[in-house]
Amino acid sequence: MNETLIAHYRMHGQNEYTFDYHSHQEYEIYFFHAGACRYLIHNQIYDLKPGDLLLMDGMTLHKPNIRHNSEYVRSVIHFSPQWIKGVLTEMGSMYLLESFQKLHHFLIRTNESTESKRLEELFRRLDELINHSDSNTIQVETEMKVLLLQVLIIVHRLGQVEYTITPHKKVDKAEHAENIAAYIQQYYMNKLTLDTIAEELTLSKSYVSHVFKEMTGFTVMEYVMGCRLTQVKYLLEMEPDKPLKDIAFECGFESVSHFSRYFKEKVGVTAKVYRRSRLK
Numbered sequence: 001m002n003e004t005l006i007a008h009y010r011m012h013g014q015n016e017y018t019f020d021y022h023s024h025q026e027y028e029i030y031f032f033h034a035g036a037c038r039y040l041i042h043n044q045i046y047d048l049k050p051g052d053l054l055l056m057d058g059m060t061l062h063k064p065n066i067r068h069n070s071e072y073v074r075s076v077i078h079f080s081p082q083w084i085k086g087v088l089t090e091m092g093s094m095y096l097l098e099s100f101q102k103l104h105h106f107l108i109r110t111n112e113s114t115e116s117k118r119l120e121e122l123f124r125r126l127d128e129l130i131n132h133s134d135s136n137t138i139q140v141e142t143e144m145k146v147l148l149l150q151v152l153i154i155v156h157r158l159g160q161v162e163y164t165i166t167p168h169k170k171v172d173k174a175e176h177a178e179n180i181a182a183y184i185q186q187y188y189m190n191k192l193t194l195d196t197i198a199e200e201l202t203l204s205k206s207y208v209s210h211v212f213k214e215m216t217g218f219t220v221m222e223y224v225m226g227c228r229l230t231q232v233k234y235l236l237e238m239e240p241d242k243p244l245k246d247i248a249f250e251c252g253f254e255s256v257s258h259f260s261r262y263f264k265e266k267v268g269v270t271a272k273v274y275r276r277s278r279l280k
Contacts, residue, residue, distance in 0.1 A: 043181035065217030
């Protein structure tokens with residue numbers, strides 16, 4: 001598989017991913033087809049409808065919350081902006097990446113239009129080319145870039161004003177959950193507890209716990225730790241000479257041992273190995 005471009009068409013069920021709160025280096029185009037999915041990106045909650053597109057810069061924390069026993073069908077493309085940048089620069093088309101670069105995450109409600117059907121066919125062709133082709137030649141890579149370019153053109157067109165969803169006033173639960181997420185995003189490096197968060201937001205401790213779990217699918221402290229982990233990964237790469245213990249404390253971990261265990265559990269390698277791989 002080409003690591004600079006990953007595509008999966010119409011994945012069913014919840015087995016392909018663990019659905020942890022996560023981030024990654026690649027840009028992502030997420031195409032929702034069917035089911036019941038509430039998607040959390042940074043501190044925004046979206047109740048998805050069939051045909052919805054989510055554009056993400058990858059580094060913004062995100063996680064789908066799937067209703068238990070619900071159907072769940074989606075397509076995804078992950079791509080490295082560096083991989084396609086040369087073609088876009090040559091064509092004077094870097095504007096096609098602006099939504100990822102400036103907005104970080106962006107919802108487009110296509111209402112399953114004719115244009116979205118064309119887009120779905122491109123997802124299918126990319127999946128077939130990447131995952132079911134035996135060759136890895138220049139010709140195949142060229143075709144992948146051409147198909148991705150067509151995807152980006154359609155996505156940009158769909159992202160114009162007439163297709164863009166305008167946020168409406170949200171119900172209290174969604175608004176409260178977003179406020180909790182926003183507070184954690186701002187103060188994750190401090191010692192946070194349910195009590196302190198509830199007190200700051202003038203909500204009851206039980207309500208904070210319940211509404212956040214209901215709206216996002218995971219606990220307040222899981223979200224806190226996800227924010228800390230993402231900042232750790234950023235600092236490991238951006239400040240290669242900073243000691244690991246300083247990064248751990250700066251990001252809100254209370255001990256180096258806890259930091260080490262948590263990082264290895266969630267990332268699969270030690271922080272030192274991760275940093276070395278990212279700096280290569």
